[in-house]
Amino acid sequence: MVYYETFIGGGKHWSLTLGAGTCLRIVDRGGGANVGMLFYNPRNLLERYNAPDTLKCQHTFKLTKGHCLYSDMGRIFCSITEDTVGWHDTVCGNANRELVAARWGEKRYQEHRNDWTQNGHDAFLVEGGKYGLGRRDLAANVNWFSKVTVAEDGALVFDPENSGAGRFVDLRFEMNTLVLLHTCPHPLNPSAHYPCNPVALQLSKAAAVADDDFCRNSRPENVRGFVNTDLYRNCGGGGE
Amino acid sequence: MRNDSTLLPGEAMFRQVIPAGDYWIDIIKTGQYLRIVDVEGNQAADTLFFNAADVAERYSAVDTIRAQRNVYLGFGSKLLSTAGNVMAEVVADTVGRHDTLGGACASESNTVRYALDKRTMHACRDSYLLAVAQHDRLGLGKRDLSHNINFFMNVPVTIDGGLTFADGLSGPGHYVEMRAGMDIIVLISNCPQLNNPCNAYNPTPLEVLIWDSNVQ
Numbered sequence: 001m002v003y004y005e006t007f008i009g010g011g012k013h014w015s016l017t018l019g020a021g022t023c024l025r026i027v028d029r030g031g032g033a034n035v036g037m038l039f040y041n042p043r044n045l046l047e048r049y050n051a052p053d054t055l056k057c058q059h060t061f062k063l064t065k066g067h068c069l070y071s072d073m074g075r076i077f078c079s080i081t082e083d084t085v086g087w088h089d090t091v092c093g094n095a096n097r098e099l100v101a102a103r104w105g106e107k108r109y110q111e112h113r114n115d116w117t118q119n120g121h122d123a124f125l126v127e128g129g130k131y132g133l134g135r136r137d138l139a140a141n142v143n144w145f146s147k148v149t150v151a152e153d154g155a156l157v158f159d160p161e162n163s164g165a166g167r168f169v170d171l172r173f174e175m176n177t178l179v180l181l182h183t184c185p186h187p188l189n190p191s192a193h194y195p196c197n198p199v200a201l202q203l204s205k206a207a208a209v210a211d212d213d214f215c216r217n218s219r220p221e222n223v224r225g226f227v228n229t230d231l232y233r234n235c236g237g238g239g240e
Numbered sequence: 241m242r243n244d245s246t247l248l249p250g251e252a253m254f255r256q257v258i259p260a261g262d263y264w265i266d267i268i269k270t271g272q273y274l275r276i277v278d279v280e281g282n283q284a285a286d287t288l289f290f291n292a293a294d295v296a297e298r299y300s301a302v303d304t305i306r307a308q309r310n311v312y313l314g315f316g317s318k319l320l321s322t323a324g325n326v327m328a329e330v331v332a333d334t335v336g337r338h339d340t341l342g343g344a345c346a347s348e349s350n351t352v353r354y355a356l357d358k359r360t361m362h363a364c365r366d367s368y369l370l371a372v373a374q375h376d377r378l379g380l381g382k383r384d385l386s387h388n389i390n391f392f393m394n395v396p397v398t399i400d401g402g403l404t405f406a407d408g409l410s411g412p413g414h415y416v417e418m419r420a421g422m423d424i425i426v427l428i429s430n431c432p433q434l435n436n437p438c439n440a441y442n443p444t445p446l447e448v449l450i451w452d453s454n455v456q
Contacts, residue, residue: 046382052343055403057353061341062401072365074348087401091311091341093302098324135296135322136383150397154312154337156305187306225352 004203010196011116013123013182015130017042018203020239023081024171024179027200028145031164034186035144035199036094036120038128039069039077040178043237045133047071051090051140057221061150063088063142066218068174068225075229075238076222077177079215081206082170085163087147090140092156094120095187104185104194117194123182131178144169146186158188172206172215174229175238243315245332245417247273247451254450260443261432263367265375267292268420271453273331276428278392280444281412284431285391286344286364289319289327292423295379297321301340301387311397313338313389319418326421334414339395342405344368344388345433354435364388364429371427378425390431391416393438405436 007029008014018024026035041047050072058067065083068076100106100119109116124138147162185195209216209226216226233239249255252275258264260283268274276285291297300322305311307320315333318326343349344364351359365385372380392410397403430446433439 050343050349052341052387053346053349053352056342056395056405057349059403060401061397061403070349070352072346072348074346074350074352091302092306093300096324136298138322140302140387149399149401150311151399154310154397156309156311188309221352224356227356228348228351 002202002204006201007198008183008201009198010183011118011194013118013127015127015178015180017176017178018173020173020175020233021206022173023204023206024173025168025202026144027166027168027202028163029165029198029200031197032160032195033145033163033183033197033199034189034195036124036182036184037142037144038124038139038180039071040131040133041071041238042176042178045131045137047073048137048139049077054090058219061091063090066215068215068222069142070225074225075232076174076225078171078173080169081172081215084167085145085169087162088169089143089146089148089186092143092148092187093140094124095185096121099187100185100194118184120182120184123184124180127180143186148188156188158186158190160190174226175233241315241336242334243332244334245275247275247417247455249449251451251455252449253452256448258428258430258446258448260430260445261362261367263371263427263429264448265371265425265427267423268426268450269423269453270420272420273417273451273455274328274420274426275415275417275449276391277413277415277447277449278410279412279447281414282392282408282410282440283444283446284393284433284438285446286429286431287389287391288386288427290380290384290425291321291327292425295384295425297323297325298384298386299327299389305340311341313340319389327424328418328420330416331419332415332417335392335410335416337394337409338416339390339393340387341403342390342393342395344429345431350435358435361434362432364431367429368427390438405438407437408440
């Protein structure tokens with residue numbers, strides 16, 4: 001049962017701390033959304049989402065249902081328990097102010113108020129700063145709803161048709177997690193105009209993780225990732 | 241594709257062998273050349289760069305691959321910082337492809353990837369942590385150990401989104417050489433990983449050489 005829902009417009013940012021056992025559903029309301037996201041352990045901010053560890057331990061370049069998002073300490077911040085999109089990027093990072101200005105033109109706050117053209121890099125600096133995080137603490141983020149494939153020669157190809165209205169992804173948090181997020185454009189989005197696409201965030205209580213859980217058992221690596229996470233949580237480190 | 245260097249080892253101002261499992265940290269000045277040699281072949285050089293004048297500006301894997309629109313590093317790659325500045329440019333490369341997606345191995349990630357009892361095996365991030373602790377005058381710590389380059393490592397990505405650690409394209413004596421675009425702190429872990437083919441299951445020495453900017 002959804003106990004909280006909020007809508008976030010395109011080009012905005014937010015952060016929140018989610019307890020173990022929370023389910024966060026992110027909904028692409030109109031299609032073409034991008035949600036940049038970073039994860040930290042609120043008890044030890046030096047433990048953070050590690051995209052390379054996440055990708056190599058699951059032998060994947062994309063994120064989708066069954067994948068777990070790992071910290072640099074071999075633990076799982078959250079599992080992707082449902083996904084109607086099929087491909088999410090975690091290697092292309094963010095647009096910054098210069099990139100936004102060069103590709104779409106800069107709309108300043110002075111003239112455009114809250115329709116200004118914010119960028120993912122600065123959005124993370126603002127949200128991270130609320131917890132004492134700064135330039136040194138940024139890492140490769142997830143870009144939910146965005147798909148970038150790799151050609152034979154290594155070239156990156158952005159797919160503008162990846163997500164549509166109503167598509168969603170469910171994240172089940174396996175330990176207490178600080179989540180930083182923005183809805184700023186993906187840095188490879190070739191749109192002629194500054195992409196500004198809204199999302200919905202829905203919170204609910206997740207069912208307990210069963211022994212035959214899909215994410216836990218999707219790979220032998222994830223069985224061990226859950227052992228590490230359970231150890232931490234059971235010793236009072238990361239949840240109830 | 242090979243792009244050989246014209247620089248002569250005999251004219252280098254600095255040479256040092258890095259044994260497997262050790263780290264090397266030093267400052268390279270703007271315009272100087274750094275060569276990393278895969279002495280015996282198939283040895284991963286896990287490498288990080290920091291702006292020596294502002295260590296919060298550091299190598300950014302995501303900005304580098306996004307700007308060049310290619311996931312592989314090689315001849316001509318500009319290695320960008322988190323602020324979009326060129327920290328170094330690859331000016332010679334006899335291998336053709338290097339990785340910057342795979343990150344550095346850690347004892348914690350080894351427990352996930354291989355087995356829980358791998359917990360105490362030596363790993364790159366242990367070398368990194370020791371390096372920054374023993375050089376704390378540089379102002380670096382764990383939070384600064386971001387996503388690195390794996391020179392000589394081959395991590396192919398497939399069109400359908402798979403990723404594997406493949407046998408290296410490198411071999412004995414192959415090297416990569418870069419010219420510094422700013423004064424940079426270079427931190428290399430000579431990878432001790434024994435559980436996958438990134439070091440051919442047999443970690444071996446690397447050598448670093450530095451030439452001054454006026455060498456050519």
